[in-house]
Amino acid sequence: MKVAVLGLGYVGLPLALAIKKRTNHDVVGYDPKAEKVDKILKGICPIEDAQAERDLKEVKLKASTNEEIIDGSDIYFVCVPTPVLDDYTPDLRPLTSAIETIAKFLHRGQYVVIESTVNPGVCDELVVPMLENLTGLKVVKDFNVVHCPERINPGDPKWNVYNIPRNIGSTSPEATKFIADFYRSVLDAEIHEMPDLKTTEATKIIENTFRDINIAFVNELAKSFEVLGIDILAVINGASNKPFAFLPHYPGCGVGGHCIPVDPYYLIDRASKSGFDHKFLKLAREINNSMPAHTVNHLVDALNKFSKSVKGTRIALLGLSYKPNLGDLRESPALKIKKLLEEKEADLVCFDPYVKEFSNVASIEEALTGAFAILLATAHNEFRVINGELLSKYEVKVVIDGRNFLDKEDIQKYGIYYKGIGR
Numbered sequence: 113m114k115v116a117v118l119g120l121g122y123v124g125l126p127l128a129l130a131i132k133k134r135t136n137h138d139v140v141g142y143d144p145k146a147e148k149v150d151k152i153l154k155g156i157c158p159i160e161d162a163q164a165e166r167d168l169k170e171v172k173l174k175a176s177t178n179e180e181i182i183d184g185s186d187i188y189f190v191c192v193p194t195p196v197l198d199d200y201t202p203d204l205r206p207l208t209s210a211i212e213t214i215a216k217f218l219h220r221g222q223y224v225v226i227e228s229t230v231n232p233g234v235c236d237e238l239v240v241p242m243l244e245n246l247t248g249l250k251v252v253k254d255f256n257v258v259h260c261p262e263r264i265n266p267g268d269p270k271w272n273v274y275n276i277p278r279n280i281g282s283t284s285p286e287a288t289k290f291i292a293d294f295y296r297s298v299l300d301a302e303i304h305e306m307p308d309l310k311t312t313e314a315t316k317i318i319e320n321t322f323r324d325i326n327i328a329f330v331n332e333l334a335k336s337f338e339v340l341g342i343d344i345l346a347v348i349n350g351a352s353n354k355p356f357a358f359l360p361h362y363p364g365c366g367v368g369g370h371c372i373p374v375d376p377y378y379l380i381d382r383a384s385k386s387g388f389d390h391k392f393l394k395l396a397r398e399i400n401n402s403m404p405a406h407t408v409n410h411l412v413d414a415l416n417k418f419s420k421s422v423k424g425t426r427i428a429l430l431g432l433s434y435k436p437n438l439g440d441l442r443e444s445p446a447l448k449i450k451k452l453l454e455e456k457e458a459d460l461v462c463f464d465p466y467v468k469e470f471s472n473v474a475s476i477e478e479a480l481t482g483a484f485a486i487l488l489a490t491a492h493n494e495f496r497v498i499n500g501e502l503l504s505k506y507e508v509k510v511v512i513d514g515r516n517f518l519d520k521e522d523i524q525k526y527g528i529y530y531k532g533i534g535r
């Protein structure tokens with residue numbers, strides 16, 4: 113068969129490489145970003161994914177910015193972004209544009225597989241009608257639409273495209289079985305057949321919403337325990353030895369990435385169109401969105417104790433990406449913190465060993481030089497060296513630990529002011 117992958121990012125590229133590596137199918141990739149395609153053609157991995165980097169060394173992928181490359185495919189995999197607009201409603205433009213591209217080439221007997229995360233109803237209410245209207249073909253009779261939401265966790269040393277189980281639903285049981293068998297021929301993981309498209313779409317959305325509301329819960333607890341004078345980490349450690357029905361989540365300076373702070377809005381929006389108000393999910397989003405400002409308020413309060421203002425004070429912001437040990441900036445709370453500190457006219461230095469282009473110093477030591485306060489926003493391993501001794505050597509007076517990552521007692525031992533989130 114010929115298979116096409118539309119969108120060669122964190123989701124599409126590992127998938128295309130896996131199909132190429134494990135099968136004899138002709139695999140092609142289409143992505144409008146020339147820079148990305150050029151790198152892939154040169155064997156350079158454009159994403160931070162260790163498995164994809166290894167696979168790209170083993171196999172050569174056909175990729176192009178010209179959509180003609182997907183012509184004649186038996187299966188089209190859609191792995192394009194599904195972000196939100198400024199008003200937090202779904203931005204389905206990359207998806208509709210990918211569907212328009214596929215419609216130009218779609219023929220009888222072909223399959224369109226949506227791997228992008230979408231709310232319940234997108235496949236039935238948008239993808240199928242678009243393809244029918246644009247091609248004159250009839251769903252099930254002529255073509256099928258399948259949803260197989262990706263769950264990849266970039267940077268995860270254990271879980272990758274090959275071993276993460278998948279759920280598959282579609283427009284017909286035969287199509288579900290056919291595409292499930294296709295995935296079984298590529299992946300090692302369990303491939304679970306779902307009743308339909310809507311159920312499959314909802315499954316993916318609730319997985320990420322589960323994370324968002326649990327993080328919101330601990331973020332709210334963190335704010336409460338700050339006024340109650342209770343250390344939230346000690347509480348979570350205590351609760352975690354319950355052998356059932358407690359799952360630890362940890363508070364922090366905000367939730368980032370392309371999935372967790374985005375996907376709940378897709379469900380909120382679609383349910384609201386059918387008359388249901390997701391109050392709980394909205395509140396979770398509100399709490400998590402409040403964390404960057406809450407963290408900056410800790411800094412304001414700390415500086416106040418030293419009769420200082422943020423304005424004009426040298427502050428080192430450590431970490432810009434949303435996730436430890438990766439340089440992904442999508443929806444990063446550190447960027448919101450950066451903006452707030454810039455608005456308050458801080459004398460700001462930023463350092464992230466994974467995001468050199470947005471760092472204005474080249475090392476931790478350089479960031480600490482002359483800094484009155486540090487605000488740690490990402491728990492990169494490189495920041496493990498930051499301890500009381502190093503901070504006192506550079507005469508840092510205030511530590512705001514947005515990830516509860518540094519050793520509070522050690523830092524306080526040196527007479528340095530320490531404030532974490534909820535401790």
Ligand SMILES: NC(=O)c1ccc[n+]([C@@H]2O[C@H](COP(=O)([O-])OP(=O)(O)OC[C@H]3O[C@@H](n4cnc5c(N)ncnc54)[C@H](O)[C@@H]3O)[C@@H](O)[C@H]2O)c1
Nearest residue numbers: 118119120121122123145192194206209210228229262264
């Ligand atoms: N990144 C993750 O950890 C992750 C995990 C699971 C699911 N997802 C979901 O997978 C989808 C893709 O996410 P991603 O992280 O791979 O995004 P990404 O931004 O890394 O990659 C998407 C790629 O699609 C390309 N693209 C945009 N419009 C296109 C079009 N019309 N046709 C073809 N290509 C197009 C972009 O240029 C980009 O290279 C999203 O729905 C996301 O929610 C992401």
